[in-house]
Amino acid sequence: AWSRGTKIDLDHYCEFIRASADVQEVYACLDVIPGQLGREATVHERNEAAEQTWANFLYMESQHLRPLPVYHFGEDRRFLQRKIDHGCQYIGIGGLVGVPSRARLQWLDEVFLDITDAGGNPTVKTHGFGMTSVPLIFRYPWHSVDSTTWIKITANGAVYLPAVRDGEFCFDEIPMTVVVSSRSDKRMIDGRHTNSLGPSLARVLDKWREIFGGTRAMCVESYFHRATCNVTFFKNVSASKAERPFNRASVRRGKLV
Helix, strand or coil: CCCCCCCCCHHHHHHHHHHCHHHCCCCECCCCCCCCCCCCCCHHHHHHHHHHHHHHHHHHHHCCCCCECEEECCCCHHHHHHHHHHCCCEEEEECCCCCCHHHHHHHHHHHHHHCECCCCCECCEEEECCCCCHHHHHHCCCCEECCCHHHHHHHCCEEEECEEECCEEECCCCCEEEECCCCCCCCCCCCCEHHHCCHHHHHHHHHHHHHHCCCHHHHHHCHHHHHHHHHHHHHHHHHHHCCCCCCHHHCECCECC
């Protein structure tokens, strides 16, 4: 809505939540995004948007709803503390899409220093919006994350191929993306398509297919089977990560270590 210059009616959103309550577990507060498309928001715009977002949160609570509050990249830390002081036990972390990787890492380090105890265990649950970067998933003690990247990769005819360590698949490293669709323009480019993989990688891919139950032909022609493959990858990421604490010793405020 923000990128298109339109607005969402808060009352209509609340009505939608109530009408679909039987098929949802968590719903976010209607947040206000600062600035305009094509330029970075000013500090004043970020503060103003954060105040308006908090007003939306309180209004939704007054309507007997329990929305997920969201703390955005670039907002003053007092807005995060306000949510904690209000008693929010589950907080979304957003506004990270498009942020340069170094700035994103440093900001998240600062946030998680604030919301973890001395042992690195979270004092509140967090949801990472647009967060399927495997290194960042494992670096921080998220309760949940979401992203549409895996859907786009599936639609583009590709699957994730997990890294291999000591002969076993591992899910705490960045996976390789392999195009499998017969309709892809990458099918004849060396190493970019299942048809042009080297013998060792081809064997790894076949072993991975056995795990999620799809044959080569199924993945080549079926969106469903590619999606199943990519969902299986992230289910294994989740199982591998579990509730890993934040390594506070690896960072210092304001610096990357």
